Amino acid sequence: MSKPQPEVVAWPGAAVSPSARARQLLTFALRQGLPVALWRLPGAARPQLCLSFSAEAALAGLPPALTPEAPAGFAFFPFRDSDRNPALFLPADVFWDADRPAELLVQSAGSGVSQLLGFLTSPDGLTDGDMPWHLSRQPLPHPASRAEYTALVETGVDAIRHGQVMKVVSSRAARRPLPAGFDALRAFENLGQRYPQAFVSLVSAPGAGTWLGASPEVLVEIGADGVFRTMALAGTQPLTPGMVPNQAIWRQKEIEEQALVSRYIVNCFKQLRLREYDETGPRTTVAGQLLHLRTDFAVNLHNVPFPTLGTDMLRLLHPTSAVGGMPKQAALSFLHQHEGYDRAYYSGFLGPVNLPQAGVARLFVNLRCLQLRTSEAVLYAGAGLTIDSDPEREWNETEMKLSTVAAALQ
Numbered sequence: 459m460s461k462p463q464p465e466v467v468a469w470p471g472a473a474v475s476p477s478a479r480a481r482q483l484l485t486f487a488l489r490q491g492l493p494v495a496l497w498r499l500p501g502a503a504r505p506q507l508c509l510s511f512s513a514e515a516a517l518a519g520l521p522p523a524l525t526p527e528a529p530a531g532f533a534f535f536p537f538r539d540s541d542r543n544p545a546l547f548l549p550a551d552v553f554w555d556a557d558r559p560a561e562l563l564v565q566s567a568g569s570g571v572s573q574l575l576g577f578l579t580s581p582d583g584l585t586d587g588d589m590p591w592h593l594s595r596q597p598l599p600h601p602a603s604r605a606e607y608t609a610l611v612e613t614g615v616d617a618i619r620h621g622q623v624m625k626v627v628s629s630r631a632a633r634r635p636l637p638a639g640f641d642a643l644r645a646f647e648n649l650g651q652r653y654p655q656a657f658v659s660l661v662s663a664p665g666a667g668t669w670l671g672a673s674p675e676v677l678v679e680i681g682a683d684g685v686f687r688t689m690a691l692a693g694t695q696p697l698t699p700g701m702v703p704n705q706a707i708w709r710q711k712e713i714e715e716q717a718l719v720s721r722y723i724v725n726c727f728k729q730l731r732l733r734e735y736d737e738t739g740p741r742t743t744v745a746g747q748l749l750h751l752r753t754d755f756a757v758n759l760h761n762v763p764f765p766t767l768g769t770d771m772l773r774l775l776h777p778t779s780a781v782g783g784m785p786k787q788a789a790l791s792f793l794h795q796h797e798g799y800d801r802a803y804y805s806g807f808l809g810p811v812n813l814p815q816a817g818v819a820r821l822f823v824n825l826r827c828l829q830l831r832t833s834e835a836v837l838y839a840g841a842g843l844t845i846d847s848d849p850e851r852e853w854n855e856t857e858m859k860l861s862t863v864a865a866a867l868q
């Protein structure tokens with residue numbers, strides 16, 4: 459049976475700016491206690507939004523299927539699936555694209571749609587104060603002090619030296635007060651301007667809270683061109699003034715750290731017995747004020763008949779060794795035992811599936827992100843450890859990574 463096709467409905471209210479329309483849609487969702495996601499794809503000028511009429515329907519359990527027949531919506535997946543951090547897939551009951559601001563794509567006419575259209579007809583003057591962002595009910599994560607993080611790095615290097623793991627990505631949370639008059643939508647727009655090549659997102663959902671981020675890392679992409687893509691992104695150094703990115707020099711530590719991520723991806727292809735992939739890199743890539751090493755992997759699905767490749771690879775890849783480590787299970791147990799806080803949705807994945815076009819999926823690793831709480835933000839960052847890691851350098855690296863999203867708090 460074919461999927462029901464969404465209907466185009468004209469925006470019922472005044473012809474205000476795309477930003478004001480996004481605020482109206484967000485406000486409607488939040489006041490109704492519904493999940494909502496707003497995102498701006500890398501290189502795109504304007505954002506897109508997806509809203510679900512039921513919070514329960516967004517509780518997914520499994521990673522999404524990435525086939526054209528699968529439901530359209532927005533995936534929001536934690537680092538580890540648990541009752542505390544449920545795996546979400548926000549069905550696209552309403553989809554809005556700021557490139558076509560006067561149109562709403564609705565899945566089926568019903569009471570949710572009538573309420574939304576009623577609200578949009580007379581939304582009254584809205585400000586951020588009117589936006590009751592969803593807040594996580596989980597305890598605030600413990601922010602690691604410099605001494606605690608240093609001890610974690612030392613324990614990680616020891617575990618590598620003793621052969622328990624080859625690589626592990628140790629991370630930490632940091633808490634920052636929200637500035638007076640903080641407006642999450644403006645912060646999202648600000649991140650979009652600062653980081654044109656990032657996947658910028660603002661997701662608010664019951665149970666998960668509200669998350670804002672600017673990710674540089676594709677987890678799985680199936681493009682309109684029928685090409686499956688993923689990347690191995692690791693190794694970090696600052697982009698200093700006057701530096702030419704493709705002349706950056708990398709130490710053996712970063713080369714090895716990134717090569718392990720590439721090897722992990724190649725192993726996932728091997729598990730699926732797929733040999734026909736293209737591998738390009740590693741090359742230096744810019745992510746805000748940072749440089750990383752990146753290898754791109756691509757499979758042309760027109761030439762390789764493998765309809766479930768996206769779904770299968772997503773399930774094998776997450777969490778990659780760019781956020782967990784190698785071997786995967788040993789690294790994850792190390793983190794569970796020693797990291798000392800709940801990553802929640804940091805280093806999970808997120809992005810649109812079959813939205814708006816069936817067969818297209820864009821999933822990113824949830825990096826360079828923060829979680830909103832009542833009067834503060836929780837920021838997250840990690841750094842890949844190898845046998846050559848130096849605790850002070852790793853602390854500085856997490857500081858640099860935190861400053862990517864901290865820019866939204868200025």
Ligand SMILES: C=C(O[C@H]1C=CC=C(C(=O)O)[C@@H]1O)C(=O)O
Nearest residue numbers: 692693694780825839840841842
């Ligand atoms: C884990 C993070 O980054 C990953 C992606 C790129 C470079 C990384 C690194 O150099 O350690 C990490 O693997 C993070 O930003 O929190």
